[in-house]
Amino acid sequence: MSAQQQVIKIDDINAENAPAIYVAGGLGQFFEAVQAEVTAEVPDLTTRKGRERIASLAAKVSKSKTAVEKPGRDYLKRLKEMPKVVEAELRDFVNKMDALRDATRQPLTDWEQKELARTDAHVDAIQRIKDLAIFDEAPTSGHLASVIADLELLEIGKSWEEFLAEAAQVKDQTLIKLRGLHAERARHEAEQAELLRLRAEAEAQAQRDRDAQIAREAAEAEREAAVRREQELRDQAAAAQLAAEQAARDAEAEAERQRLQLQLQAEQAERAAAEAKADRIAAEQRAEQERQAAALQAERDIELAREDERRRADAAAAEILRQQREREADQAHKVKIMGAAKEALMSMNITEELAKAIVLKIARREVPNITIQF
Numbered sequence: 001m002s003a004q005q006q007v008i009k010i011d012d013i014n015a016e017n018a019p020a021i022y023v024a025g026g027l028g029q030f031f032e033a034v035q036a037e038v039t040a041e042v043p044d045l046t047t048r049k050g051r052e053r054i055a056s057l058a059a060k061v062s063k064s065k066t067a068v069e070k071p072g073r074d075y076l077k078r079l080k081e082m083p084k085v086v087e088a089e090l091r092d093f094v095n096k097m098d099a100l101r102d103a104t105r106q107p108l109t110d111w112e113q114k115e116l117a118r119t120d121a122h123v124d125a126i127q128r129i130k131d132l133a134i135f136d137e138a139p140t141s142g143h144l145a146s147v148i149a150d151l152e153l154l155e156i157g158k159s160w161e162e163f164l165a166e167a168a169q170v171k172d173q174t175l176i177k178l179r180g181l182h183a184e185r186a187r188h189e190a191e192q193a194e195l196l197r198l199r200a201e202a203e204a205q206a207q208r209d210r211d212a213q214i215a216r217e218a219a220e221a222e223r224e225a226a227v228r229r230e231q232e233l234r235d236q237a238a239a240a241q242l243a244a245e246q247a248a249r250d251a252e253a254e255a256e257r258q259r260l261q262l263q264l265q266a267e268q269a270e271r272a273a274a275e276a277k278a279d280r281i282a283a284e285q286r287a288e289q290e291r292q293a294a295a296l297q298a299e300r301d302i303e304l305a306r307e308d309e310r311r312r313a314d315a316a317a318a319e320i321l322r323q324q325r326e327r328e329a330d331q332a333h334k335v336k337i338m339g340a341a342k343e344a345l346m347s348m349n350i351t352e353e354l355a356k357a358i359v360l361k362i363a364r365r366e367v368p369n370i371t372i373q374f
Contacts, residue, residue: 010034010067018075022086027068027093034064034097038104045111058105065097102357109360122163129154129170133177140309141189144182151175193298200294204287211283218276222269229265233258330374337374338363 008017010030021027038057044050069090076086132147139147151174160167236258338359345355362370 010064013068013071015071015075015078018071022072022075022089024085024089027072027089030064030068031093031096031100034061035100038100045107051108051111054105054108058101058108061097061101061104065094065101069094099354099357102361103353106353106357118161119163122160122167125160126163126167126170129167129174133174133181137312139181139185140306141182141186142306143309143313144178144185148175148178148182151178193302196294196298200291200298203294204291207287207290208284211280211287214283215276215280218272218279222272222276225269229262233262334363334374337372341372 008021010033013021038061041053043053043057045054072086072090076090079086129151132151151171154171156164156168156171158164236254341359341362342352342355345358346352350358359372361367363372365371
């Protein structure tokens with residue numbers, strides 16, 4: 001290395017001293033100078049100032065790279081007779097500067113990824129609390145009581161870190177919503193049960209009223225028949241009296257016939273009354289049976305509704321488990337794909353750290369026109 005190359009700084013590169021700089025191995029001094037500067041200190045990642053210092057050092061690497069690369073490109077245009085030498089030197093320099101920049105920034109990049117994962121976990125947990133108050137269908141009061149009990153057991157402590165206040169607020173707000181919905185559903189279910197009871201009682205009363213009406217109509221018919229029979233007897237007695245003098249023996253015979261007829265009619269009336277009483281008793285029994293059947297059906301409907309709710313809760317739990325498994329499988333798949341990409345890059349004599357940095361950079365879509373197919 002000449003004395004001229006030793007005293008030239010990056011900011012002093014120009015068209016006049018370019019021939020002495022852009023030669024094989026001529027840019028190594030600048031890379032070593034920048035490397036020495038950015039590696040001379042180890043900023044503290046735990047402080048904001050330290051993280052900003054890392055970003056500043058990485059930016060300085062980029063700025064220094066541009067300060068060396070631009071004059072070299074200009075010089076290369078003027079030296080068309082030796083483009084391969086300059087291009088190879090520049091490519092090597094740019095690659096080393098990029099690698100140095102990425103390596104310099106890597107601790108900050110790792111910290112940012114961990115910080116993002118940590119905050120995302122808290123945000124997802126808070127969203128899951130909010131989702132407890134969201135239902136596709138109207139839940140039963142029993143299911144709501146179970147959800148409320150589970151949420152009340154959820155501990156909001158130091159593990160929530162800076163999300164502690166938000167998590168506590170969301171938990172309280174969700175409990176308020178769930179308790180309000182539980183009170184509403186319990187009131188609705190009680191009203192429905194009362195409606196079923198009143199409907200059953202109304203139907204039973206209607207049946208009793210119909211049976212009573214039938215009995216009254218039967219009794220009225222019986223009274224009218226008795227009145228008609230009595231009138232007929234009076235008419236017959238009058239006729240017999242008028243004919244008594246003319247045919248005594250015919251009157252006696254007619255009287256006997258009338259006695260037998262009255263006896264038969266009395267027996268028929270007694271049978272009709274017995275049948276009407278039996279019909280009334282049967283109607284009351286049917287009404288009681290229908291009331292009991294309606295009450296039993298109401299209990300069955302309630303049990304079926306509870307069973308449907310249990311099935312919906314089981315299906316919801318199964319869906320949550322399925323989605324979790326899909327996320328885990330997707331994450332494992334991505335890790336496998338990125339691991340294969342890293343191995344492929346390492347087969348090109350690239351270090352594992354550099355291969356990992358390249359794969360992560362591509363995965364984050366920071367390399368234009370290049371993606372990883374998952």
